[in-house]
Amino acid sequence: MTTTEIPQPGFGTSGHEGETCTESVIEALETGYRHVDTAQMYDNEREVGRALADADVDREDVFLATKVHPSNLASDDVLETTEESLERLGVDQVDLLYVHWPMNAYDPEETLPAFDEVRDRGWTRHVGVSNFTVDLLEEAVDVLESPIAAHQVELHPRLQQDELVSVGLEHDIETVAYCPIAQGDVTAVETLQEIADDHDTTPVQIALAWHYDRDGVVPIPKATGDHVRENYAALEIDLTAGERERIADLDRGERLIDPDEAAWNR
Secondary structure (H helix, E strand, O other): OOOOOOOOOOEEOOOOOHHHHHHHHHHHHHHOOOEEEOOHHHOOHHHHHHHHHHOOOOHHHOEEEEEEOHHHOOHHHHHHHHHHHHHHHOOOOEEEEEEOOOOOOOOHHHHHHHHHHHHHOOOEEEEEEEOOOHHHHHHHHHHOOOOEEEEEEEOEOOEOOHHHHHHHHHOOOEEEEEOOOHHHHHHHOHHHHHHHHHHOOOHHHHHHHHHHHOOOEEEOOOOOOHHHHHHHHHHHOOOOHHHHHHHHOOOOOOOOOOOOOOHHHO
16 A cells, blocks of 8 residues: 555546636536646646636645656756746645656756755645656656655556556555546457446446556546546446456557657667
8 A cells, every 4th residue: 555645536637628627627626536637748737727726625635736748857947847837727836746758858867856856845745757667667766855656657457557556566656547448448348348237337437446446556537527427436336356357357568658759668
């Protein structure tokens, strides 16, 4: 069990824009989500901040995460752009600040101490990393003075990331799963449909229930409209040991997000 209390589930905002973004985050918060994930790269921090201000939920009850853009990972840029993120979000502090991708301006000896500095200044409660390999994660553990609260990676039934999840647990690092329903592709997985039929639910909800059941994993599905509540309702689904084994057998190592510059391609 990891030590940082990151609320389950999170609400992802990648791809959300404008008023739809604000409305969806408000809907999520008023449904019960208490963890909202954004990033400089998403260009929607201002809209997320508006939702935090307008939702009928106290700011201190929301675990807010954002990420520093790969081009902003030089030491001075980390500090400058984090301050700009706080301004856009309308907050004095985020709960979690990530290195978004270890590429472009990323240099562990320069970048990671800047994240320590951000934490020392009180601009974030915790620091995290995203899209790291096992080797890069171990290196970050060694370089950072701050504990790593979370490692965010693509993770779904076709890409289960068992090694990264295990290494995370060894270091008390929560694994935060983006693309947890494989951008909707889980609906085409026969095994998930069969399990869903047995529970009178959907393959999406079964995939999320599987995430919710994994030790040290917090998925951050993004959604609009009715799907916001449907994803949250998957918390109520109890999978059997046999069903979890059937889902474990679906792992194919299939990535949906795979830029050439990603650490695992170098």
